[in-house]
Amino acid sequence: MSVIDVSSGQRRARLAALRYxxxxxxxNVLSMAGLVVVVLLVLAAALAPVLAPYPADAxxxxxxxxxxxxxxxxxxxxxxxMGRDIFSRVLYGARISLGIGVxxxxxxxxxxxxxxxxxxxxxxIVDEVIMRVTDVFLSFPPLLLATAVSAMLxxxxxxxxxxxAIAWWPWYTRLIRGQAVSLRERGFVEAARxxxxxxxxIIFRHILPNAIAPVxxxxxxxxxxxxxxxxxxxxxxxxxxxxEPEWGLMVSLGRNFxxxxxxxxxxxxxxxxITVLGFNLLGDGLREILDPKTREV
Amino acid sequence: xxxxxxxxxxxxxxxxxxxxMVTFFVARVVPSDPAARWVGPRATVEEIAxxxxxxxxxxxxxxxxxxxxSDLLHGNWGTSFVTHQxxxxxxxxxxxxxxxxxxxxxxxxxxxxxxxxxxxxxxKGGLIDHLSRTFSIGAVSLPTxxxxxILQLVFFGxxxxxxxxxxxxxGIQLAYPLRRxxxxxxxxxxxxxxxxxxxxxxxxxxxxxxTLAAYPLGLITRMTRSSMLEVLSEDYIRVARAYGxxxxxxxxxxxxxxxxxxTVTVVxxxxxxxxxxxxxxxxxxxxxxxxxxAANAVISGDYPAIxxxxxxxxxxxxxxxxxxxxxxxxxxxRIKTS
Amino acid sequence: MQIRNLxxxxxxxxxxxxxxxxxxxDVQPGEILGLVxxxxxxxxxxxxSILRLLDRxxxxxxxxxxxxxxxxxxxxxxxxxxxxxxxxxxxFQDPMSSLNPVFPVGEPLVRIIAAHQQVSFRAARQRALxxxxxxxxxxxxxxxxxxxxxxxxxxxxxxxxAMALSSNPDLLLADEPTTALDxxxxxxxxxxxxxxxxxxxxxxxxxxxxxxxxxxxxxxxxVMYAGDVVETGSTDDxxxxxxxxxxxxxxxSIPRLGQKRDTLPVIEGTVPVVTHPQPGCYFYPRCPVRLxxxxxxxxxxxEQDHGHWVACWKxxxxxxxx
Numbered sequence: 001m002s003v004i005d006v007s008s009g010q011r012r013a014r015l016a017a018l019r020y021x022x023x024x025x026x027x028n029v030l031s032m033a034g035l036v037v038v039v040l041l042v043l044a045a046a047l048a049p050v051l052a053p054y055p056a057d058a059x060x061x062x063x064x065x066x067x068x069x070x071x072x073x074x075x076x077x078x079x080x081x082m083g084r085d086i087f088s089r090v091l092y093g094a095r096i097s098l099g100i101g102v103x104x105x106x107x108x109x110x111x112x113x114x115x116x117x118x119x120x121x122x123x124x125i126v127d128e129v130i131m132r133v134t135d136v137f138l139s140f141p142p143l144l145l146a147t148a149v150s151a152m153l154x155x156x157x158x159x160x161x162x163x164x165a166i167a168w169w170p171w172y173t174r175l176i177r178g179q180a181v182s183l184r185e186r187g188f189v190e191a192a193r194x195x196x197x198x199x200x201x202i203i204f205r206h207i208l209p210n211a212i213a214p215v216x217x218x219x220x221x222x223x224x225x226x227x228x229x230x231x232x233x234x235x236x237x238x239x240x241x242x243x244e245p246e247w248g249l250m251v252s253l254g255r256n257f258x259x260x261x262x263x264x265x266x267x268x269x270x271x272x273x274i275t276v277l278g279f280n281l282l283g284d285g286l287r288e289i290l291d292p293k294t295r296e297v
Numbered sequence: 298x299x300x301x302x303x304x305x306x307x308x309x310x311x312x313x314x315x316x317x318m319v320t321f322f323v324a325r326v327v328p329s330d331p332a333a334r335w336v337g338p339r340a341t342v343e344e345i346a347x348x349x350x351x352x353x354x355x356x357x358x359x360x361x362x363x364x365x366x367s368d369l370l371h372g373n374w375g376t377s378f379v380t381h382q383x384x385x386x387x388x389x390x391x392x393x394x395x396x397x398x399x400x401x402x403x404x405x406x407x408x409x410x411x412x413x414x415x416x417x418x419x420x421k422g423g424l425i426d427h428l429s430r431t432f433s434i435g436a437v438s439l440p441t442x443x444x445x446x447i448l449q450l451v452f453f454g455x456x457x458x459x460x461x462x463x464x465x466x467x468g469i470q471l472a473y474p475l476r477r478x479x480x481x482x483x484x485x486x487x488x489x490x491x492x493x494x495x496x497x498x499x500x501x502x503x504x505x506x507x508t509l510a511a512y513p514l515g516l517i518t519r520m521t522r523s524s525m526l527e528v529l530s531e532d533y534i535r536v537a538r539a540y541g542x543x544x545x546x547x548x549x550x551x552x553x554x555x556x557x558x559x560t561v562t563v564v565x566x567x568x569x570x571x572x573x574x575x576x577x578x579x580x581x582x583x584x585x586x587x588x589x590x591a592a593n594a595v596i597s598g599d600y601p602a603i604x605x606x607x608x609x610x611x612x613x614x615x616x617x618x619x620x621x622x623x624x625x626x627x628x629x630x631r632i633k634t635s
Numbered sequence: 636m637q638i639r640n641l642x643x644x645x646x647x648x649x650x651x652x653x654x655x656x657x658x659x660x661d662v663q664p665g666e667i668l669g670l671v672x673x674x675x676x677x678x679x680x681x682x683x684s685i686l687r688l689l690d691r692x693x694x695x696x697x698x699x700x701x702x703x704x705x706x707x708x709x710x711x712x713x714x715x716x717x718x719x720x721x722x723x724x725x726x727f728q729d730p731m732s733s734l735n736p737v738f739p740v741g742e743p744l745v746r747i748i749a750a751h752q753q754v755s756f757r758a759a760r761q762r763a764l765x766x767x768x769x770x771x772x773x774x775x776x777x778x779x780x781x782x783x784x785x786x787x788x789x790x791x792x793x794x795x796x797a798m799a800l801s802s803n804p805d806l807l808l809a810d811e812p813t814t815a816l817d818x819x820x821x822x823x824x825x826x827x828x829x830x831x832x833x834x835x836x837x838x839x840x841x842x843x844x845x846x847x848x849x850x851x852x853x854x855x856x857x858v859m860y861a862g863d864v865v866e867t868g869s870t871d872d873x874x875x876x877x878x879x880x881x882x883x884x885x886x887x888s889i890p891r892l893g894q895k896r897d898t899l900p901v902i903e904g905t906v907p908v909v910t911h912p913q914p915g916c917y918f919y920p921r922c923p924v925r926l927x928x929x930x931x932x933x934x935x936x937x938e939q940d941h942g943h944w945v946a947c948w949k950x951x952x953x954x955x956x957x
Contacts, residue, residue, distance in 0.1 A: 030431060030434070132311075136315040136319055140610075141573030147592070148603065224438060228440055232442065232577060236592065255581075258450060265446050269440055277438040284434060536734075537735075538688060538719070539724070541717065541750070542743075551738070630782045630784075631736060631784050
């Protein structure tokens with residue numbers, strides 16, 4: 001954003017810093033494990049049609065003669081009460097989960113970031129109003145709010161994602177507002193105003209790129225939590241609807257059988273656990289790298 | 298100090314008021330007819346119209362809101378469409394069960410989490426540290442409903458050690474009737490010396506409380522660890538060492554008092570979070586608490602109940618936040634004077 | 636106390652760093668030794684090594700620190716705890732961060748006195764009040780129950796000094812005790828130390844980068860460079876007849892009132908980051924009078940004058956006792 005030329009010395013310094021960051025990341029075994037999990041998830045989602053032995057089972061295909069079979073070589077995770085292969089459905093569920101993460105967080109950012117930027121930059125009464133509204137939203141326990149909203153909108157996966165985004169945006173607003181407030185005082189903002197640059201341009205071309213970093217970090221760490229919330233909503237019946245192979249929904253359906261047919265509930269739930277764990281581990285490692293206090297020099 | 302409390306309280310009231318407004322108007326926007334809900338599914342048009350008049354739903358929105366607010370402040374929190382009982386009474390019936398569950402879970406989480414975090418920090422890089430870090434991130438990533446079921450599967454289904462759900466065995470409930478004092482079976486049976494009920498209710502508490510404790514445990518361990526690590530690298534700790542103070546005293550006296558602040562915040566926040574999120578656990582364990590009541594209300598559009606529960610939870614959030622601020626001010630003498 | 640061949644190194648991301656390669660340092664009983672050097676010369680490291688308070692990443696590789704006939708480096712943690720705060724005490728640079736913010740200032744003071752002198756809390760409290768009065772703090776009662784943020788910088792440092800002297804130690808390590816204070820307070824604290832000198836029979840190692848402070852308060856001076864002591868002698872000797880080129884340049888670079896100059900004199904180059912112990916003199920790259928042999932052979936201490944030792948080939952005859 002600045003017109004100052006980056007000397008080769010600065011470039012070298014930045015490369016060295018990047019190499020140091022990667023070294024730190026790699027040193028942390030747990031984060032690497034998280035990274036591996038996330039990569040596997042993406043692969044599973046992308047390659048589901050190829051990897052799944054019974055891809056049609058993820059849709060409306062049923063095999064009533066093969067209900068509730070325990071795990072075996074032909075059905076790695078067993079089958080459900082409609083005879084569908086659970087392994088295939090879990091693989092397809094990866095697509096849904098990834099989509100949930102991207103859509104929900106994207107929506108929350110879309111709402112929260114502009115609000116926070118405006119609040120932080122404008123200050124005064126605009127700031128107060130926006131922050132009070134944010135506080136009110138924050139005073140609701142997130143899961144409760146999401147449940148209430150999705151109940152109102154009607155049970156569907158899309159509505160659940162919207163509901164979660166509605167519960168989530170205040171965090172980003174608060175975060176980026178703090179950044180905007182401290183950036184507002186900086187020299188380059190004053191300079192831009194003095195040369196008559198309109199407010200909107202300042203906000204989006206100057207402040208946004210500098211303020212967005214912690215928000216990006218937080219958002220990538222939120223991936224796991226969002227997937228978890230969506231699964232919880234689906235478990236309650238407010239999210240994904242049958243026959244979608246969403247993991248939370250599968251656990252919910254498996255509840256009727258789980259005391260006798262343990263695999264139905266176990267494997268989708270395990271998928272949720274490992275996915276969320278992976279994102280959390282990765283996010284944790286990222287945070288340790290970026291937080292100057294925990295960096296080991 | 299008093300001024301500090303009053304100021305925070307005023308702010309809390311403001312937020313609470315905003316919450317009532319938002320909930321009220323949002324609930325009114327819902328495309329379902331509360332009058333029809335009230336009367337039931339097989340009502341005639343006239344009955345619905347009469348119900349609408351009775352419930353004051355024909356008045357303009359702001360009038361309804363004012364009426365609602367004044368009722369609220371007088372202790373009339375409306376009547377549930379589902380149970381046809383006053384909402385406040387319903388809350389009184391169901392809240393103790395949830396509180397019992399959440400308090401037990403939180404106590405468990407604190408008793409395990411704080412020492413674990415401290416030991417993790419003092420033995421940084423050791424085996425305990427790695428294990429507890431993995432464990433705490435795992436605990437935070439668990440889907441509660443799934444964990445609940447797995448626990449049921451293992452401890453009830455396979456090992457037959459613990460009951461699958463509910464607060465008491467049916468038989469015991471009938472054979473040893475319990476007088477209701479606080480609504481908490483554990484406390485009431487303790488107060489009456491009713492040991493059978495005490496034992497049985499504790500048995501029923503184990504699985505739900507453990508499930509509930511998982512998430513707070515993860516957060517508390519992590520926060521305590523990181524807070525302790527920060528404090529242990531401070532100069533005054535080095536000074537204490539330079540004067541020959543024992544590691545034990547340094548850790549549990551000089552360092553912990555500084556480090557406990559963020560942990561207290563986490564405890565309060567997760568307490569509120571758990572209280573609001575109990576409905577998942579209550580659903581799986583068939584625990585008749587506020588969570589189930591609220592979930593039901595949401596699904597059947599019972600909005601006096603929804604309003605009541607939401608306001609209660611929001612009020613609890615405000616009170617908890619205030620309590621956290623006060624505890625912080627007590628522990629850290631620098632805060633009062635700022 | 637005698638320190639011999641102390642080698643301390645750090646493990647960092649960029650590699651290994653040799654923080655100390657200290658061949659020799661002596662502290663005589665009852666004297667104030669000024670330990671001077673630039674930032675990074677290893678002065679604080681030396682003090683921390685004596686009490687074994689080093690960071691986890693630092694490692695004492697070899698050497699001995701003889702204190703009252705025993706090698707401190709060979710002592711166990713338990714044994715060290717009886718020495719720390721009792722026979723050897725330390726005052727740190729920043730008095731604000733040296734005091735625990737959530738405890739009244741008296742709490743650690745009383746506790747330490749009670750523990751080290753094996754007396755009851757009541758007696759300890761009494762002694763604490765005496766010590767606070769000794770360091771010229773007005774209203775010791777109030778100070779005892781005050782929190783660190785309620786006291787001024789000068790008062791806090793006096794409390795730390797009181798703590799350091801409370802057990803009547805044999806050795807007091809003062810790591811830049813006045814650097815964080817403003818000049819007038821600095822003068823007060825120095826005056827306090829001078830006045831207290833008569834009451835205590837401790838040796839003091841006064842670490843600082845401020846030559847002016849050293850000139851005022853120290854009996855003898857040791858000059859450190861790149862982790863080693865390069866010159867030691869009485870204050871008078873050092874300031875009037877510096878033997879080591881580094882010392883001479885340091886003294887030259889102090890601006891003086893009444894001087895008319897366009898540029899301040901500097902020492903060319905920068906302090907090296909040493910990764911491994913080297914056989915030659917560490918000052919070689921910047922030394923204006925260096926010889927060929929300086930690069931490969933480090934001179935031991937050579938006696939320039941009585942009690943005045945210099946680690947330089949350009950100095951007097953070799954030290955026979957080396």
